[in-house]
Amino acid sequence: MSEPPHRHPTTYGWRAKIGVIVPPTNTVNEAEWQLMAPVGVTIHTTRMPLHEDITSAAGKRALYDDVRRATHYLAQAGVDSIAYGCTAGSMVLPITALSDFMAEVSGVACVTTAAAIVDGLKALGISRIALATPHHDALNQHEKSFLASVGIDTLAMRGLGIGAGGPHEYPHIARTPAAEIHDHVVAADCDGAEAMVISCTDFPVLDMIAGLEDELAKPVVTSNQATFWAALRAAGIDDRFDRYGVLLKNC
Incomplete structure (x- = not known):
């Protein structure tokens, strides 16, 4: 150490x-x-x-x-x-x-x-990703544009729509069942994506990272x-x- x-x-x-x-x-x-x-x-x-x-x-x-x-x-x-x-x-x-x-x-x-995700992708030599989030379309589009501005191309993007009705919906992110998160992330993947990015620090995915990397055969980078x-x-x-x-x- x-x-x-x-x-x-x-x-x-x-x-x-x-x-x-x-x-x-x-x-x-x-x-x-x-x-x-x-x-x-x-x-x-x-x-x-x-x-x-x-x-x-x-x-x-x-x-x-x-x-x-x-x-x-x-x-x-x-x-x-x-x-x-x-x-x-x-x-x-x-x-x-x-x-x-x-x-x-x-x-x-x-x-x-936001900067850590970009730095992590660059440390792994990655510039093309798939993006899975719990968020609504407007926020997802904002993230895609932000990533594009720093050289990260989002080839596929999928959100759960949480927050579309307002910030009062955000506590539901942490309550999303693990099986639903898993299926959501797998569905967000696409050919050509060098990594899967799972966005949002309130999305409980830590215990899934290693398994998803094996299943998707690519790095998984999460917000936390x-x-x-x-x-x-x-x-x-x-x-x-x-x-x-x-x-x-x-x-």
């Missing part, structure tokens, strides 16, 4: 402490991160409002104001890296703009889910897996894992 420099080691976080900002109704991000965290690495969280408008001037100001507060709170815990764990809420361009801002506020390395990978590496932890897909095993 690597032993990186750390800011303020503690009894449990003697290797690193990682902070993560999650949307208010998200119940999967923290659970999956706690399952993946290696010995000596602790996870510390805070919540902030979900921002659906991240393109208008007013929407960006609101996003950055909330990110500033949440990042400042986590920095007080002496964390070694901070992640903004929301896929849709972090699809900001330029792709490093939000994480750079967070790093200025906190003084530590920071990552976002990619963000955890990026935050772990940003904190100086280079551990490799056998259970959570080739990204955490090989990169």
Whole structure:
């Protein structure tokens, strides 16, 4: 196990402490991160409002104001890296703009889910994907456009439609049965896709990654897996894992 420099080691976080900002109704991000965290690495969280408008001037100001507060709170815990764990809420361009801002506020390395997915795909040498999400068409199209802007071509895309009726539907994402998620992901695959991307940090897919990689015969990159990978590496932890897909095993 690597032993990186750390800011303020503690009894449990003697290797690193990682902070993560999650949307208010998200119940999967923290659970999956706690399952993946290696010995000596602790996870510390805070919540902030979900921002659906991240393109208008007013929407960006609101996003950055909330990110500033949440990042400042986590920095007080002496964390070694901070992640903004929301896929849709972090699809900001330029792709490093939000994480750079967070790093200025906190003084530590920071990552976002949207950028982590892209970085993970690039680390695997992938530029053509299939995309499975729990979301509605408008949000899926936004993600496809975001990925295209950074050189990732989405060949096929499939969503469950959750959120089409408004944000009050989002808690249903975490309640989606495992069998339904599995069938949804398999149906989203297509010829020519070099990887399957499963988007949304509230979509409970961690235990499916290895099996889906075997079934689809390609890498599977998920929002939580990619963000955890990026935050772990940003904190100086280079551990490799056998259970959570080739990204955490090989990169």
